[in-house]
Amino acid sequence: MVWTASRRSVALIVLIGVLLPSLAILQYRWQGELSGLEELRAR
Numbered sequence: 001m002v003w004t005a006s007r008r009s010v011a012l013i014v015l016i017g018v019l020l021p022s023l024a025i026l027q028y029r030w031q032g033e034l035s036g037l038e039e040l041r042a043r
Contacts, residue, residue: 003011
């Protein structure tokens with residue numbers, strides 16, 4: 001299968017579109033955990 005430049009671009013955009021929200025969700029969860037642990041430590 002031959003990949004043209006436009007297909008590569010679309011594949012790259014889709015990959016970024018999937019990775020960025022996934023990383024954002026992970027960061028949000030980790031930030032929540034760290035916040036909870038810091039709150040416990042402060043008590």
